[in-house]
Amino acid sequence: MAPGPRSRAGDPAELARRVLAGDRRAVARAISLVENRDPRAPELMALVFPHTGRAAHIGLTGPPGAGKSSLISALCRHLRALGLTVGVLSVDPTSPFTQGALLGDRIRLSEHYLDPGVYIRSMGTRGHLGGVAEATLLAGVIVDASGRDVLLYETVGVGQSEVEVAALADTVALVLMPGSGDSIQALKAGVMEIPDVIVVNKADHSAIERTRAELAQVLSLADPERRPVVIETVATAPSGIDELWAAVEAHQRALAEAGDLAERRKAQLRSELLALASARTARRLGTMLDKSPDLAGLVDALAERRIDPLTAVQRLLEHA
């Protein structure tokens, strides 16, 4: 019996074919499959992965409020004007207060939703244990396979999330704003790794002078070989976007010329492999701890000091 349109849409081979043809709806569907850990995801990944590695992977990270979404919107416009296609993977933090900020982000990006040359996807941060990192990583593979020229990863955070985005991106841009005192302190203290490019957005703000001075002071301490360029932008104007893209391209060229790109990507693949495997194991351990009758009472025993943490770990791992 010939499969109907419904079952064909669920067929990994057909879905992979459409992803590789650049079909945005297929890309969306494929990402949902990997996000939901659908049993068809492995076959899909096996089919699309050989067609990846061509896109430029750019990470944008920084504190909330720095205007990353507006900057990405302006970058999309710039890249489209250059004739390049774009994929945006945006990691949304879940807010205990309000989804207002996210709604605002969607509005800022809305002009691109009708452009087939731009694919935008928000990755939810539901779930723990590296769930987002895992889904984002696999979503990046799918968007890359769909033939986008440039893939922008947006993550929010100060100090740590850039580590995650660095594992995905060839070039990491840290987006600050005047008043980003904590981020500059984090760079200074070495808590935050020096990114490839620093963007100070909202550069028309009166506090820009102070931020300039603080950044110059921090960067004067950095290894001159690895000292990032600082680009000032006003995403909403827009201004400085062409300089930003030129800086990203210069970094990509420098990587390629130094022969570092292949090494960097290989190191990233190793980290990604370990991250995926660890996330999967952590998830399995959590499920086991909650479900296995042999482990029922293990946390109670810990709480009552009848078993110590290292022995408890051993018992848990013996069941893994």
Next chain:
Amino acid sequence: MAPGPRSRAGDPAELARRVLAGDRRAVARAISLVENRDPRAPELMALVFPHTGRAAHIGLTGPPGAGKSSLISALCRHLRALGLTVGVLSVDPTSPFTQGALLGDRIRLSEHYLDPGVYIRSMGTRGHLGGVAEATLLAGVIVDASGRDVLLYETVGVGQSEVEVAALADTVALVLMPGSGDSIQALKAGVMEIPDVIVVNKADHSAIERTRAELAQVLSLADPERRPVVIETVATAPSGIDELWAAVEAHQRALAEAGDLAERRKAQLRSELLALASARTARRLGTMLDKSPDLAGLVDALAERRIDPLTAVQRLLEHA
């Protein structure tokens, strides 16, 4: 043959006895054993763990530069004046620039090094995959078992590290300073969880008014039930330290009265158990990937697109 003093010092039972007696040198040695994953660590943990659970576990987190070390030094003085003994576990970030900040921290805490009522330990951030979190957690057990009344965990970070410290502490204090714009944005966006207490240190700085206003605005959005008190301090004066400690005690009392402390600690023990087990598994996976002849070439195969990530993960996990 009777064991000599050297072998007795290395004997877990003897070491545990001395830890439980509050011997600071034994505590230091015991922490080194767990940090180095010494084969004697499990026996030691099994012996000391039943004697834990009495100390108050307080976390202090916040951006670098906010003056956490000065604040901890002032807190130590305050707690000692109240007749309480203190343990401080400080997680040091590794700086690519200079160890200057850390050296400064040590100087700020130096007045307490000769006081037997204060035990201070810096936990290095060498190693990845939860190595510090793991060592800090086990060090906390040892310091708790040594009979300290109050255990202060210090972590540096903006936005994420407070999650780790929340897994260890009954009460989490976020330490900000005037100019901590990014941290306040992170609270507002929900990227950073609302702590139990907010401290604005360096409150004699001229920018305090603006920080006050920003915080008030952010906290007006928070659930009134969970709205933290804001304490202003000048650690170097010192001023506000008694108010800070009163706020911490009030939070601890509220937890105890609501009957939440036991639940919170049980949930923490569950997270700790999973964190330890996951860290151990991640480490084993990394070693396997590098050492196992069966897995040699797996990363190369990924880089050359001969195998896809999910299949590679499966192969790695089959060897675990």
